[in-house]
Amino acid sequence: MEIVGNPSVTVNNISKIEEGAPGTLSFLANPKYTHHIYTTNSSIVLVNKDFVAENEIKATLIKVENAYASIAALLNLVEQARPKRAGIEKNVHIDESVNIPDTHYIGAFSYISPNVILGNNISIYPHVYIGDNVRIGDNVTLYPGVKIYHDCVIGNNCTIHAGAVIGGDGFGFAPTETGYQKIAQIGNVILEDQVEIGANTTIDRATMGSTIIRKGAKIDNLVQIAHNVEIGSNTVMAAQVGVAGSTKIGSQCMFGGQVGVAGHITIGNNVNIGAQSGIPNHVEANQNILGYPAQPARDFARQAVMIKKLPDLNQTIKNLEKEIQALKKKLNE
Template structure:
């Protein structure tokens, strides 16, 4: 639920405001003048709180929820108590996000820890750096020569922006992030501790030792990308590492040199992408999944958590397991393996829980 210490609503929203913002439809009898100023889950919501229901797992909470307004999927309306304060939305969670953004815009991206605009006296900005009017630089941040940063961007405490780096407008660079050899678009969010543009892991290996290969490419991050805390994105070896428009990357993800990630991809925590792999648009990779290098994952493909991909993946495919295979095949393989183990235990005189049947 909304924390009263860390997050403060900019204003209140009436049901009429929400209808205009999201296109949701109020049930008959719901006052358009009713207002909300906070958000909360169904079981903790009270007066002035907005909540939502999209997952059937939370249907039991609907019976006792005290939320002022509840966004609900059309398929659950008949399951709601009589006179419940419902707003019917085709995508309740998306509508909830729109309302949350209107109430708490500062929560949508990292803010200056010091709440001050402009360049802090404690920051180090090289005289050859070029910052547009409206850039905020917190204490301890270092901005190198010839770096360029657009208006509305926030550079957090102790962040390091290397020489010649370009960062667009309305970005947030969180504390302790390090950006070098990179071109960053507009409205990009880079969370704390992320590192972009360091050496790719490139060596010519052999019996005489491993000779380092100079990495002379860049990292190119397009507009509206979000990069999670402690994620690393290596610069290219002989071409650019590219992160496409609108892609969302979770914490602790590793993206190697020369990787090309398409538009609107989703990479969940601990994903590892080896060098020169291509992800086409709208690819989703679940947590702790990984790829070998030099393969292509087709548009809209989905890789299950902990899967390891060693071959090209066709567009729209759903893959799981190690090595990754079509998800249906993987599920049947697990089911068969479970049957074989159970059968083996019975033949050996053990129970299904591993204990003796004697």
Template sequence: MKSFTIEEINTILGGELVGSTTLKITGPEQLDKAEPHHISFIGSTKYIKYWNNSKASAAIVNENLTVDLEENRALIKVKNADLAMAKLLEVFNPQPPVFDHEIHPTAIIHDSAIIGKGCKIGAGCYIGKDVVLAEGVILYPNVTIMDETTIGSHTIVWSGTVIRERTEIGAYCIFHTNVSIGADGFGYRPSEDGRGLVKIPQIGNVIIGNGVEIGANSCVDRGKFSSTIIGDGCKIDNLVQIAHNCELGRSCIMAGHSGLAGSVTLGDGVIIGGSASIKDHTTIHSGATIGAGSGVMGDVEAGKTMLGYPATESREMLKQWVALRKLAKQ
């Protein structure tokens, strides 16, 4: 078990140590569940009240907060407690699963595939024709990589993920369990006789930039005749749907259960809240935020925050909610 003195932790974080504790810190924990060997964090005033009843011997605290100290307890004051805790979590992060073989004997790898130096391929993986894995790629057991796919260096793909043919993936990406990349887009039209549906072939692909992370059970469908594009640094939560021909700029965030219909365009730094739905052929410009559960029916200007269903500019929507409450009381 890893353990550190409070002084060692402060050296890692580069904060201001206030007070002291003789106890070794064996891990981080939230205030109400912490034991004496834990360190917790206080990022806003609403959590200060929990500190007095917490058993934690130390806490990482935003430097603008005033927090009381008792004997044998310590605070590490930093500019941003959330970011400091993220750095500390890296220190305590357990080692990932061990590979007994760099390439497991049960993995099926096509003769034409190119496997880079230092790649690790788990049991039951399938790697198709003309696939290229750059150096340091890790495929956990039961990953499927279909023909002509390329994956950049040090990308990690967790078990159950299927990456369909012709996908292009950058470096340092992470795909969690059961992600689907490059499945058919959802395209149908009524048949001429009106008695059925005609499937529209989806012959494009998916292009994913560098440093992209996609959560468990999320889907990115391939384009109808060009590419679905996920820009560098995008972070996609679990259970997210990105439909055919969508284009995401850099560093977009999509929270769980949100979804983009076909041909949606997101600028850089767009944030989509949980369970939000975006209509097809809509553009959300850079820096915009879509609140949780909102339904976007048209284009959104850069930097705007939208709320509600249908989504409306946040200040206007808040006024509507206030008016409805007043009306309900009459």
């Protein structure tokens, strides 16, 4: 670590470099934001050690190995300094069959059903519903209004944000002469360890067996995961993605927002899918795909260019037709 500028300056908050105010610390990691460093009012800026200033900089610079990792560590320190909730508040509904762990927060109006098993160091915010036989691992945080239907399993170190619904019925109906008949959904949902689920996301229980979100997967807000889907380890899905039933998705994938994935297909490991893409068929590992229906991102880009040229192309073809007519006429003269 190297300090460039006044080493005795102090700060009491963290800010974005483009919004920096005196008394705050900012960081510069994304080169697109480099120009802000010459105008920022932040008192301190964390930069990568290879940063070379091209103009004068008011702020004190702290050069570190990895500015992004350093700011992340600082943010975590700030977060950890927030007062922690602990204990059981009044007005909770906890079935007498449930053992309360030594370390816990259980907020008012939360509801814990019979035979639920709770790990250590759990935080259950107000208005959480936990159904019968649910198992919850250690260091789990359930934010306000999370609902977990019966029989589901939440691994260690999972975080589920407000309003998410884990284990609602899969969408299964059999057509009959008098209308649709519901297929009972007797499976469950399993979140493995280190999974984070966004606000108001819905993950349906399996018809039979389990819908599974594997270790380290991160799922953003308002995502729909249908029954019997499997999401691989460390796969990341942005908001409003939808995955239809029984599809298996590999590990280390990245999904942009609003992607839709058909049912009963397989997506390999390390697949990147651009925002709003539609995936109708199997996808091999290590692809970078985009579009509706999705295809290799390079092909999509070329076709997008061509589509814009279509009116011109149409005119070119009309011109060619005329030229050919002219040629024919001339040839027949």
